[in-house]
Amino acid sequence: GENVEQHPSTLSVQEGDSAVIKCTYSDSASNYFPWYKQELGKRPQLIIDIRSNVGEKKDQRIAVTLNKTAKHFSLHITETQPEDSAVYFCAASINNNNDMRFGAGTRLTVKP
Amino acid sequence: SAVISQKPSRDICQRGTSLTIQCQVDSQVTMMFWYRQQPGQSLTLIATANQGSEATYESGFVIDKFPISRPNLTFSTLTVSNMSPEDSSIYLCSAIRETEAFFGQGTRLTVV
Numbered sequence: 001g002e003n004v005e006q007h008p009s010t011l012s013v014q015e016g017d018s019a020v021i022k023c024t025y026s027d028s029a030s031n032y033f034p035w036y037k038q039e040l041g042k043r044p045q046l047i048i049d050i051r052s053n054v055g056e057k058k059d060q061r062i063a064v065t066l067n068k069t070a071k072h073f074s075l076h077i078t079e080t081q082p083e084d085s086a087v088y089f090c091a092a093s094i095n096n097n098n099d100m101r102f103g104a105g106t107r108l109t110v111k112p
Numbered sequence: 113s114a115v116i117s118q119k120p121s122r123d124i125c126q127r128g129t130s131l132t133i134q135c136q137v138d139s140q141v142t143m144m145f146w147y148r149q150q151p152g153q154s155l156t157l158i159a160t161a162n163q164g165s166e167a168t169y170e171s172g173f174v175i176d177k178f179p180i181s182r183p184n185l186t187f188s189t190l191t192v193s194n195m196s197p198e199d200s201s202i203y204l205c206s207a208i209r210e211t212e213a214f215f216g217q218g219t220r221l222t223v224v
Contacts, residue, residue, distance in 0.1 A: 032211050040152070043204065043215040087152055093211065100213055104154040 002027040004092050006103025013080050014111050021106045023090035024072040030092040033066060033073045036102075038087045047088075048075070080110045118205055118216025125195055125223050132191045133219045135205035140185035145206040146178070149218075155204070161188045195223045 003026040013019050025033075031052035036044040050057045050064045050073065057064050061080075066073040077084055087107050093100035115138040125131050135144065144161040158178055159169040167180040181189045192199050200223045205216040 034212065036213070043217050044155070044213075045215075046212050049212075089155065091213070093208075099160075100208060102155045102157075105152075107152060 002030055002092055002099065002101040004090060004101045004103045006090050006106060008106060009104065010107045010109070012109045012111065015080060015082060017080055019077045019080050019084070019108055019110075021075045021088055021090070021108070022072060023074070023092075023103050024070075025092040025101075026071070027092070027094070028068075028071065029094050032093050033064070034091050034093075034100075035062075035064060035075050036089040036091065038089065038105075040086070044089060077108075080108075082110050082112050084108060085110045116205060116207060116214050116216040118219060120219055121217060122220040123222070125221065127196050127223055129195055130191055130193045131195065131221060132189050133203055133205070134189050135187070135207075135216050137186045137207050137214075139209065141207040141209055142185070143208065144182065144188040145208075145213075146180065146188075146190045147204040147206060149202045149204060151202060158190070158203075161190075192221065195221075197223045199223050 006023045034049035035047050037047045038044040048059050048062050048064050050066050055066055061078050063076045087105045089105050090103040091100050117136045119134055146158040147155045149155050157170050158173045159167045161167045161180045161182040163182045163185050177193055179191045203219045206213050
């Protein structure tokens with residue numbers, strides 16, 4: 001089955017700096033890669049996703065890149081703000097397949 | 113978006129007892145998922161709840177300890193049986209609709 005690895009496990013940046021979180025996946029059939037943000041005490045929520053037919057997707061300060069050949073994808077947050085502090089999870093799945101596998105999570109801390 | 117109601121939100125239980133956690137989805141979904149999470153840590157998949165068949169358990173989790181029910185396409189329960197302090201954790205249910213995963217608000221379980 002699919003195995004998703006995520007790095008780093010913790011990340012601390014200064015407000016205004018960029019943050020990058022990286023994930024790799026094992027199943028070449030995976031074609032859907034979402035990212036979830038979980039604030040303290042709250043449930044994980046989808047913030048951005050990318051499908052395998054594109055290499056990059058951007059939504060304001062966040063962007064995701066996908067390298068299908070290398071089977072890795074990354075989350076980029078620019079101009080970080082304290083409210084970006086949370087645990088971020090990457091995931092991989094195959095369209096129309098309910099088997100979504102999550103990475104271990106990255107705790108991002110943005111220092112004011 | 114789908115809405116998942118999970119209850120109880122928290123409970124303190126005596127060791128040796130059992131707790132049943134319920135999740136109600138506002139629309140029909142094929143599969144529901146149960147996770148365990150230490151605060152701020154990774155999501156560990158316990159099992160996948162299929163309607164009309166037995167749940168599929170991940171390595172390290174067994175039906176006798178975590179029996180699951182899935183009586184219809186909008187509801188599932190997870191029971192934590194014969195609890196010990198090691199079972200203290202946050203338990204989350206999840207469902208996928210149109211590739212997006214939605215989560216319940218979590219059940220914070222403390223076993224004393």
